[in-house]
Amino acid sequence: MDYSGSDTVVGPAGTDLLPDTVTTAVKVVIVGGFGVGKTTLVGSVSEIRPLTTEETMTQAGVGVDDPTGVEQKTSTTVAMDFGRISISERLVLYVFGTPGQERFWFLWNGLFEGALGAVVLVDTRRLEVSFEVIGRLEERGVPFVVAVNGFPEAPAVPLDELRGALDLPDRVPIVACDARSRESSRDTLMTLMHYLYELAAPPAR
Amino acid sequence: MTADQGGWDGPEPDRLYVITRGRSGPSGPGVFDLVTLIVSRAEPTPALQPEHAAILRLCRSPLSVAEVSAYLELPTSVVTVLLADLLDDELIEARAAVPAAELPDRALLEAVIHGLQRL
Numbered sequence: 001m002d003y004s005g006s007d008t009v010v011g012p013a014g015t016d017l018l019p020d021t022v023t024t025a026v027k028v029v030i031v032g033g034f035g036v037g038k039t040t041l042v043g044s045v046s047e048i049r050p051l052t053t054e055e056t057m058t059q060a061g062v063g064v065d066d067p068t069g070v071e072q073k074t075s076t077t078v079a080m081d082f083g084r085i086s087i088s089e090r091l092v093l094y095v096f097g098t099p100g101q102e103r104f105w106f107l108w109n110g111l112f113e114g115a116l117g118a119v120v121l122v123d124t125r126r127l128e129v130s131f132e133v134i135g136r137l138e139e140r141g142v143p144f145v146v147a148v149n150g151f152p153e154a155p156a157v158p159l160d161e162l163r164g165a166l167d168l169p170d171r172v173p174i175v176a177c178d179a180r181s182r183e184s185s186r187d188t189l190m191t192l193m194h195y196l197y198e199l200a201a202p203p204a205r
Numbered sequence: 206m207t208a209d210q211g212g213w214d215g216p217e218p219d220r221l222y223v224i225t226r227g228r229s230g231p232s233g234p235g236v237f238d239l240v241t242l243i244v245s246r247a248e249p250t251p252a253l254q255p256e257h258a259a260i261l262r263l264c265r266s267p268l269s270v271a272e273v274s275a276y277l278e279l280p281t282s283v284v285t286v287l288l289a290d291l292l293d294d295e296l297i298e299a300r301a302a303v304p305a306a307e308l309p310d311r312a313l314l315e316a317v318i319h320g321l322q323r324l
Contacts, residue, residue, distance in 0.1 A: 009262070012263075051275035053274040
């Protein structure tokens with residue numbers, strides 16, 4: 001079988017090449033429900049056109065909606081969008097977006113392993129997904145901040161009220177964000193980094 | 206395995222099976238993280254499997270495993286099998302991600318914060 005793509009694989013554009021001096025890559029994860037703006041945020045901060053990597057889950061469909069009630073083997077393809085930010089000549093940051101629903105948690109093993117931390121992107125109209133995600137991240141010990149993507153049509157809920165609704169500990173930052181804005185998305189990542197920095201600080205004597 | 210009426214949506218499993226010669230990717234954390242940087246250490250030769258050759262061409266400049274997967278349009282679980290072959294044959298270099306068990310140190314975070322400020 002020929003792999004037709006082998007000679008025609010389109011690699012990165014010349015301007016997207018990383019210098020050979022880059023030795024270290026780190027990653028953060030943007031997690032949230034469908035349509036919450038993960039891909040938009042990734043695109044806003046990425047220096048390359050966001051890319052998509054796929055993973056397949058081929059196992060009995062645990063948690064997959066099955067209207068027939070018949071257990072069957074399913075093959076689900078899940079796409080993850082990601083972008084890249086060159087930090088320095090030696091360091092590069094990757095930003096991955098991943099769906100928050102429980103049936104996609106199988107993706108999390110490879111994804112959160114070694115991740116610096118996560119941004120939980122929240123749509124105030126669908127808090128229940130965020131609730132599950134936050135619980136799961138706490139279980140896994142992944143540090144995270146919460147960002148509320150401001151959809152014009154979504155009800156404006158004061159952040160303090162959201163903190164209460166999400167049962168968020170006081171120490172976890174919660175910020176408003178406009179995923180379409182490079183500056184706002186960058187600031188959201190900065191909030192995460194400052195929070196991680198605090199966590200990494202040696203405990204006060 | 207014959208194609209049945211049930212069908213697959215997405216990648217064709219037969220093709221993926223052939224590419225990896227039936228091997229499946231590591232289920233747990235392995236040598237390759239999504240952000241392990243891959244750099245070619247050799248030029249492709251005609252003797253190489255086409256997918257291996259494609260990786261060597263792609264990685265003349267450093268690329269993450271996730272990027273290799275995206276450009277080849279292959280699942281990461283397949284790509285990591287191919288990368289393991291190339292690593293065994295010393296045709297690529299893998300620049301490992303920050304070890305998983307390690308908390309990010311402050312110097313690293315300071316560098317990231319500094320880099321983001323310039324964005």
